[in-house]
Amino acid sequence: MHCRINEPGGFDRRYKSEKYGKAAYNYEVACAIFSPHIVHVCGPTFNQNDGTVSRRPDGIQSKVPAGKKVIADKGYIGYGDCFSTPNPQDPQPLHKFKDRARSRQETLNARLKMFMVLASVWHHPKEKHGSVFRAVCVIVQYEMDLGEPIFDV
Numbered sequence: 001m002h003c004r005i006n007e008p009g010g011f012d013r014r015y016k017s018e019k020y021g022k023a024a025y026n027y028e029v030a031c032a033i034f035s036p037h038i039v040h041v042c043g044p045t046f047n048q049n050d051g052t053v054s055r056r057p058d059g060i061q062s063k064v065p066a067g068k069k070v071i072a073d074k075g076y077i078g079y080g081d082c083f084s085t086p087n088p089q090d091p092q093p094l095h096k097f098k099d100r101a102r103s104r105q106e107t108l109n110a111r112l113k114m115f116m117v118l119a120s121v122w123h124h125p126k127e128k129h130g131s132v133f134r135a136v137c138v139i140v141q142y143e144m145d146l147g148e149p150i151f152d153v
Contacts, residue, residue, distance in 0.1 A: 001026070002019045002027075003024055003027065003129070004121045005024055005129065006023065006122060007023045014046060015047060024046070025046055025122075025133075026044065026048060026050075026053060027133055028042040028050065029041055031150070033101055036150050037144075038108070040060050041137055042056060042058050043130065043133070050072075051075060051076050051080075052079075054079055054080065055080070061080050064082040068082065070083050071084050072102075073086070074086055086099075100153050101153045104153055107151065108140070
């Protein structure tokens with residue numbers, strides 16, 4: 001998930017997001033498949049694709065138990081055996097299940113972006129962005145716990 005930030009002292013290629021073409025922080029957020037729980041948040045990072053973020057010491061690859069997989073999008077192809085990415089060879093029921101899980105993740109991302117502090121350009125000290133992002137994650141988790149869950153896979 002990319003969150004736009006104010007250009008730090010003019011255009012700096014190190015902060016450029018491939019998604020926006022402008023400065024942004026990138027976060028890795030994961031939701032449990034069979035329950036409405038945010039189970040992983042990594043970031044902020046900048047100028048790194050999803051697969052690179054997943055390999056960080058605090059990235060999702062370090063948290064996936066052996067023999068388990070994470071349903072991921074095409075951005076994770078080739079970044080590890082723990083990712084189950086879109087595959088046209090998958091049987092139809094598995095393909096539909098993985099599509100639904102990815103859609104559910106996008107629904108979670110949209111809920112996070114409903115908070116204008118994440119949807120608009122960040123103009124505050126960069127050191128505070130991670131704390132604010134995690135605070136929004138906690139609020140969204142409380143919303144899901146108290147009667148507004150995201151749809152089931």
